[in-house]
Amino acid sequence: xxxxxxxxxxxxxxxxxxxxxxxxxxxxxxxxxxxxxxxxxxxxxxxxxxxxxxxxxxxxxxxxxxxxxxxxxxxxxxxxxxxxxxxxxxxxxxxxxxxxxxxxxxxxxxxxxxxxxxxxxxxxxxxxxxxxxxxxxxxxxxxxxxxxxxxxxxxxxxxxxxxxxxxxxxxxxxxxxxxxxxxxxxxxxxxxxxxxxxxxxxxxxxxxxxxxxxxxxxxxxxxxxxxxxxxxxxxxxxxxxxxxxxxxxxxxxxxxxxxxxxxxxxxxxxxxxxxxxxxxxxxxxxxxxxxxxxxxxxxxxxxxxxxxxxxxxxxxxxxxxxxxxxxxxxxxxxxx
Amino acid sequence: xxxxxxxxxxxxxxxxxxxxxxxxxxxxxxxxxxxxxxxxxxxxxxxxxxxxxxxxxxxxxxxxxxxxxxxxxxxxxxxxxxxxxxxxxxxxxxxxxxxxxxxxxxxxxxxxxxxxxxxxxxxxxxxxxxxxxxxxxxxxxxxxxxxxxxxxxxxxxxxxxxxxxxxxxxxxxxxxxxxxxxxxxxxxxxxxxxxxxxxxxxxxxxxxxxxxxxxxxxxxxxxxxxxxxxxxxxxxxxxxxxxxxxxxxxxxxxxxxxxxxxxxxxxxxxxxxxxxxxxxxxxxxxxxxxxxxxxxxxxxxxxxxxxxxxxxxxxxxxxxxxxxxxxxxxxxxxxx
Numbered sequence: 212x213x214x215x216x217x218x219x220x221x222x223x224x225x226x227x228x229x230x231x232x233x234x235x236x237x238x239x240x241x242x243x244x245x246x247x248x249x250x251x252x253x254x255x256x257x258x259x260x261x262x263x264x265x266x267x268x269x270x271x272x273x274x275x276x277x278x279x280x281x282x283x284x285x286x287x288x289x290x291x292x293x294x295x296x297x298x299x300x301x302x303x304x305x306x307x308x309x310x311x312x313x314x315x316x317x318x319x320x321x322x323x324x325x326x327x328x329x330x331x332x333x334x335x336x337x338x339x340x341x342x343x344x345x346x347x348x349x350x351x352x353x354x355x356x357x358x359x360x361x362x363x364x365x366x367x368x369x370x371x372x373x374x375x376x377x378x379x380x381x382x383x384x385x386x387x388x389x390x391x392x393x394x395x396x397x398x399x400x401x402x403x404x405x406x407x408x409x410x411x412x413x414x415x416x417x418x419x420x421x422x423x424x425x426x427x428x429x430x431x432x433x434x435x436x437x438x439x440x441x442x443x444x445x446x447x448x449x450x451x452x453x454x455x456x457x458x459x460x461x462x463x464x465x466x467x468x469x470x471x472x473x474x475x476x477x478x479x480x481x482x483x484x485x486x487x488x489x490x491x492x493x494x495x496x497x498x499x500x501x502x503x504x505x506x507x508x509x510x511x512x513x514x515x516x517x518x519x520x521x522x523x524x525x526x527x528x529x530x531x532x533x534x535x536x537x538x539x540x541x542x543x544x545x546x547x
Numbered sequence: 548x549x550x551x552x553x554x555x556x557x558x559x560x561x562x563x564x565x566x567x568x569x570x571x572x573x574x575x576x577x578x579x580x581x582x583x584x585x586x587x588x589x590x591x592x593x594x595x596x597x598x599x600x601x602x603x604x605x606x607x608x609x610x611x612x613x614x615x616x617x618x619x620x621x622x623x624x625x626x627x628x629x630x631x632x633x634x635x636x637x638x639x640x641x642x643x644x645x646x647x648x649x650x651x652x653x654x655x656x657x658x659x660x661x662x663x664x665x666x667x668x669x670x671x672x673x674x675x676x677x678x679x680x681x682x683x684x685x686x687x688x689x690x691x692x693x694x695x696x697x698x699x700x701x702x703x704x705x706x707x708x709x710x711x712x713x714x715x716x717x718x719x720x721x722x723x724x725x726x727x728x729x730x731x732x733x734x735x736x737x738x739x740x741x742x743x744x745x746x747x748x749x750x751x752x753x754x755x756x757x758x759x760x761x762x763x764x765x766x767x768x769x770x771x772x773x774x775x776x777x778x779x780x781x782x783x784x785x786x787x788x789x790x791x792x793x794x795x796x797x798x799x800x801x802x803x804x805x806x807x808x809x810x811x812x813x814x815x816x817x818x819x820x821x822x823x824x825x826x827x828x829x830x831x832x833x834x835x836x837x838x839x840x841x842x843x844x845x846x847x848x849x850x851x852x853x854x855x856x857x858x859x860x861x862x863x864x865x866x867x868x869x870x871x872x873x874x875x876x877x878x879x880x881x882x883x
Contacts, residue, residue: 237594242782243699244625244766245689249591256592258573258582258670260686262639264677289580303598303684334594341600343679348639350596350686363579430580446578 216311220338227319228336235299235332246301246334254354257295261286265307265344270388275314276321277408278347283325285433286351287412288485292431294361294421295353297414299334303348305341329414361421361489364446366428370490370516372451373499375413375508377461378436380406382481383474392467399463406461410485415506420489425498429489435480436513437527438543439488444516445525452528453479453514455537479529480541490516552647556674563655564672571635571668582637582670590690593631597622601643601680606724611650612657613744614683619661621769622687623748624821628767630697630757631689633750635670639684641677665750697757697825700782702764706826706852708787709835711749711844713797714772716742718817719810728803735799742797746821751842756825761834765825771816772849773863774879775824780852781861789815789850789865791873815865816877826852 217223224241232238237247250256263282265271283300290297306315326332334352384407386392387400395403413431420426428443436458440451455475460468468474491499496512503510519526529537553559560577568574573583586592599618601607619636626633642651662668670688720743722728723736731739749767756762764779772794776787791811796804804810827835832848839846855862865873 239698243629244595245629245631245696246594247591247696248594249693250586255583255585258584258637258688259580260637260639260671260684261673262641262675262684264641264675264679266678267676293579293581295581301594301596301686303596305598305600305682307679335596337597337684339598339600339682340603341679341682342602343600343643343677343682346641346675346677346679346682348596348598348673348684350637352594357585360581360583362575 217315218312223315223338227315228333231319231322231326231333235334238332238334241335248298248334248352250354253357255357257290257293257353257355257360258350259286259289260348260350262346262348264346271344273408275317276324279318279321280325280409282347282349283322284410284412285485286349287329287414288410288431290351290353291412291414291417292361292429292487293355294359294417294429295355296418297329297331297351297353299331300349300351301334302336303339304336305339305346307341307343307345310345355421359421361417361426361429363428363430363443366443366447366449366490366516368449368516368518369493370427371493371496371512372440372453372488372490372514372516373510374432374436374459374486374488374513375416375510376411376486377459377464377509378484378486379464379478379481380461381483382477383464383467395463399466402461403463407483412485413487413508416487416508419502419506425495425502426489426491429487432484432486432488433482435482435543436488437479437529437539441525441527441542443488443490444527447516448524449516450519450522450524450526451514451516452530454530456532457511457513459509459511475537476539476541480539480543482543553651554648559651559674563651564669567655567658567662567669571670574668574670577671584634584670584688586690589692591693593626593629593689593691593696594686595622595625596684596686598682598684600682607680609744611653612660615654615657616661616745618683618685619658620746620748621821622685623665623750624746624767624769626687626689627748627750627753628697628765628823629691630695630753630765631691632754633665633667633687633689635667636685636687637670638672639675640672641675641682643677643679643681646681691757695757697753697762697765699764699766699779702779702783702785702826702852704785704852704854705829706763707829707832707848708776708789708824708826708850708852709846710768710772710795710822710824710849711752711846712747712822713795713800713845714820714822715800715814715817716797717819718813719800719803731799735802738797739799743819748821749823749844752823752844755838755842761831761838762825762827765823768820768822768824769818771818771879772824773815773865773875777861777863777878779824779826780863783852784860785852786855786858786860786862787850787852789863791865792868793847793849795845795847811873812875812877816875816879818879
């Protein structure tokens with residue numbers, strides 16, 4: 212089916228997708244059925260796939276370049292958490308009738324910008340039509356030295372829990388886009404919306420944590436701090452405690468929380484942060500402080516891993532300044 | 548969002564998807580962010596991704612196990628065409644509100660059956676909700692000896708063009724499902740519908756073509772014989788001729804064509820065959836006949852690669868018994 216609004220499949224590939232693969236030798240110019248990849252000796256491949264659907268993971272009037280970059284970055288964020296270096300990606304795009312050529316041009320420009328930023332290229336893909344909303348699936352490939360990948364299941368009792376950057380910005384940015392916080396200063400509003408639209412995969416941090424042997428368990432925060440720390444706990448057979456007063460917040464998020472303390476649930480359970488959460492022994496504190504300065508990235512100790520003693524592994528308690536548990540109506544994002 | 552019709556995301560993964568990954572060591576039990584894969588020494592990875600959308604690539608009331616198997620098999624078919632041995636796959640599923648637990652159980656049972664048939668396992672994936680139709684993206688990984696992959700661009704002038712199996716069954720099966728050929732005997736109708744729903748990736752053939760050095764160019768027929776042979780021609784800088792009277796047809800397709808000669812367009816340009824098309828020097832004829840007998844798979848010489856001499860590379864002419872060109876209103880399937 213040719214659409215009046217855009218060229219046919221092969222022409223689209225030639226104009227917009229093939230240039231994204233031009234510098235990727237294994238992509239074979241998108242002119243064959245498959246892509247080829249030979250990992251370097253001593254490394255193993257790290258594979259991740261994650262998709263986004265219009266109206267579920269992004270707003271259908273979000274700028275197409277930012278939809279593309281977010282779809283790519285949520286995958287790169289997982290590689291970052293594992294300490295992996297990205298190699299390339301494959302992508303399937305299901306496009307609905309509303310997608311015209313300028314949309315595709317912007318979408319691919321976003322991918323090109325991020326390819327340059329992260330030093331990767333398109334390896335292959337598939338473009339389809341759909342009667343439903345636009346949906347994008349991306350599969351990234353990365354590499355780690357064999358046996359060195361940072362897992363979720365390696366936390367030890369007494370480990371400190373660290374997070375990078377600030378928490379809750381993205382979920383507050385989404386609320387802002389939906390009309391909340393109408394009196395928020397524009398700079399703060401822009402900051403939150405940018406954090407929603409454009410996650411920052413912490414690849415340099417993940418790479419350094421692996422190389423320098425600083426982290427035990429690691430993952431990225433996509434479901435929310437409480438849920439994702441729960442995943443580390445489940446996989447490591449431990450519980451965890453988080454101190455509310457230690458949570459790293461942007462000025463915008465801190466002010467919003469001051470004005471409405473109920474937002475704490477969104478901040479710790481809203482998801483979409485794409486910051487790294489990792490555990491490390493207390494002895495690593497000073498080295499991590501130094502690493503944060505080197506990377507110019509805030510690294511904050513927010514809690515600790517403990518023996519479950521009575522509670523199930525994966526239990527996470529959020530504590531107030533007096534050590535009392537703060538009840539949470541939600542624990543994290545579930546896709547359905 | 549929890550749906551009344553099915554359990555939440557994590558429970559679905561535990562019940563249905565994790566068992567598909569249980570025997571795949573690199574899948575880490577689907578309990579981490581990523582999957583790991585170390586290719587064997589001397590091999591390179593072959594990557595392919597292809598998606599299917601409800602109402603576009605399958606009918607929404609198709610049996611879920613067959614939707615799953617087809618989604619996997621269209622990808623395996625590309626590996627087959629390249630001579631690659633499959634290693635595993637990742638999958639993203641966008642599920643709409645109509646998908647209940649029995650649907651998912653059947654879908655995953657289909658995947659389990661094909662995992663056993665093709666000796667592969669699930670490596671990872673992502674499950675999402677969508678307001679649109681169900682859509683599935685699968686990314687398969689395979690391996691070939693380094694530098695040996697069967698490409699599209701390696702055909703030589705004078706090469707014979709071979710296809711496996713029979714052509715046109717799937718597209719006629721789809722027409723049957725939509726109500727055409729009401730008087731067709733049930734056995735023939737069942738055959739065509741089965742060919743539409745359940746492609747047979749020709750992995751043993753592709754592996755043998757690579758190992759025994761029998762094929763020059765190779766791909767799988769997904770867009771239709773004429774379009775896919777055109778891809779070989781474009782990539783190899785050649786034109787091609789196909790003889791209508793040599794086309795391998797099932798008894799059902801042969802009878803349908805007898806009754807309605809206009810169906811020739813569907814047979815050569817309808818797509819969805821998932822047979823292999825490959826080129827080989829004339830000297831390979833006898834060895835290929837022997838290979839077909841060993842594999843119990845029909846291999847038919849249908850035409851030849853020629854110098855383009857005047858026409859553009861990629862030009863494909865379909866000839867009748869007198870060597871006259873048969874005009875074709877369509878050349879192949881385009882996704883939009």
